[in-house]
Amino acid sequence: MLLSLENLSIGYAGTPPIVTGINLQVKPGEMIALIGRNGSGKSTLIRSVAGIIPTLSGNCCLEGTRVRSIEMRTRARMISFVASQVSQLPPITVRELVSLGRIPYTGWRGRLGKGDREMVERAIRAVRMEGLIDRTLDHLSDGERQRAMIARAFVQDTPLMVLDEPTAFLDLPNRYELVQLLTEFRQAGKAILYSTHDLETAMTSSDRLWVIHQGSMEEGVPEDLGIKGVYDRLFASTGISFDVEQRKFRPAGITRGTIHLTGENAVLLAWTRNALERLGYQRSETTDTILEVNDSGTEPAWILTRKDGSARFKNIETLARFLIQEN
Amino acid sequence: MAVILLLLLVVMVMLDIRFGSVRITFSDMLVHLTARDPLSDQQLIILQKFRLPRVATALLAGAALPVCGLQMQTLFRNPLAGPYVLGISSGASFGAALVVLGAGAAGLIATWSIALAAWAGAGLVMLLLLYVSFRIRNVMTILILGIMFSSGLAAVISIMQYFSQASALKSFIIWSMGSLGNVTGNQLRIMALAVLPLLLFSLLYIKVLNGLMLGEEYAVSMGISIRRTRVVILAVTSILAGTITAFCGPIGFIGIAVPHITRFLIRKSDHRILLPLTMVTGMVILVMSDLISQLPGSDRVLPINAVTSIIGIPVVVWLVVLNRKTTAL
DSSP, X not given: OOEEEEEXXXXXXXXXXXXXXXXXXXXXXXXXXEEEOTTSSHHHHHHHHTTSSOOSEEEEEEXXXXXXXXXXXXXXXXXXXXXXXOSSOOSOBHHHHHHHTTTTTSOTTOOOOHHHHHXXXXXXXXXXXXXXXXXXGGGSOHHHHHHHHHHHHHHTOOXXXXXXXXXTTOOHHHHHXXXXXXXXXHHTTOEEEEEOSOHHXXXXXXXXXXXXXXXXXXXXXXXXXXXXXXXXXXXXXXXXXEETTTTEEEEOOOOOEEEEEEESOHHHHHHHHHHHHHHTEXXXXXXXXXXXXXXXXXXXXXXXXXXXXXXXXXXXXXXXXXXXXXX | OHHHHHHHHHHHHHHHHHOSSSOOOHHHHHHHHTTSSOOOHHHHHIIIIIIHHHHHHHHHHHHXXXXXXXXXXXXXXXXXXXTTTTSHHHHHHHHHHIIIIIIGGGTOOOHHHHHHHHHHHHHHHHHHHHHHHHHOOOHHHHHHHHHHHHHHHHHHHHHXXXXXXXXXXXXXXXXXXXXXXXXXXXXXXXXXXXXXXXXXXXXXXXXXXXXXXXXXXXXXXXXXXXXXXXXXXXXXXHHHHHHHHHHHOOOOSHHHHHHHHHHHHHTOOOHHHHHHHHHHHHHHHHHHHHHHHTOTTSSOOOOHHHHHHHHHHHHHXXXXXXXXXXXXX
């Protein structure tokens, strides 16, 4: 077993433990996403596993040896770490940054041999930053910077990579690209443990999920956790529920009424569904209120029909205004 | 850049030996070496007892203080850190003040006793810092405590100054302006013995300093022991800065500014190049400052502290205004 957590408690000395009784394992080549609310202990767990902070009790073992008792240089060849961002960046180039990943392998001068340099080049190609190799970090976007940090971790050449919310400060395309990179690393045989708030991406790209909820841990493949209702419990106290169809969390909010939506054009229907959701209408096929999205003319039209008559709207804005005023 | 700096260093050293209140030209020296027309005894004494030790002192201090500054800046990830930020110079000043202001009244102040007392003062602050760094995890807390030591000692010194005699006060103030010229043969040997090995030793930590650039968490994850690194760097900078201050008084400015100037010159933050070149740049600037402080052509001497600041500040202002990114660590 690559990483095994046995009856582990994590937290900070002098304060009550944040999560207790963790019994989990990571096999080589597995990709695991760690889910939990803010302050639930995701970062603490990631840092405990990486050996950056001590654990409170229990065992956190890497290939059978306790992480904190492995000699630091040896440990740095087994686990690499990436944080969500670097607060203060030195004005070094991408190449210099990625080269730092070879620190556990080089001598006191930090001189890179031929193999080290090839590894650095390969990592920079893997994160698709060949064109930016001589840029300094302050001239990179957040996404590029994070990719460079991940290349640095890759160069450390460890069987396990742990990442603390690597996508936290990234926009959607960068988030997907980054998770894509991680899946590529997994295919290359690395085990990956990363924390995230992006449940949707986590569910579609990781082998297993670890979910921290109220000081304890649940784990499994994403679907089993869903069937057990773990995602619903995660935000139960906040009025947010999990929509299985769309694999999204949505606020419970107010319900204004029910509407039966009909129409042909898929795009118009999708956007209309979004508007109804936003306005607090639930869809139902048994109700008398029918909203027809008419795509037959040159301009689309929304026709709202009730027992007492019907009204026609030329866009969603006027429809929405009508629905709000009516309530 | 390295070659230019080294050439500049050689030129500065030669000029600094050449100029002073007594005229000794290069050709006089050359002729002396060929033994055809030796220099007068007076000229020889000036060269051997005054100018060469002064240049050697400038070289040692010029290499050591900026290295301390660079290590502090990287350790605390703070571009404003310098060799004295944790109170080493205050400790040294406190020691010197005890001797100069306390015993000064009796009129028997040997340079030796000042140096020893200043050294002891700096050593005391170092022990305090090491104790703190063993007990406290957060590096920012160490920085704040260091600044507190420093301010506290400065307060004590100002009370001592307030109650001391005018003549003692003047000698203390002159000491605190810094001087490269008071270090004589034996003291120079001791200073070199303390400084040179530590400068070489600090080269062993360039990789670690590089790792620290990304912050402590990343450093740990790359196999760097933060506690050991911190203790070693604190000890090295304390001994270096404490020794220089003990013999030369607190020499301000170059410790903070030279690392920035060097970063700007080589446009790199890689300590493998930055650290050795910081030594060279520091030597060039301090020897040049010494040369200017001799006011070639006159027989007056300016305090070295004033010169380093007056020539250094415009350089730093220019660098910062011109290029904010490179100087911001």
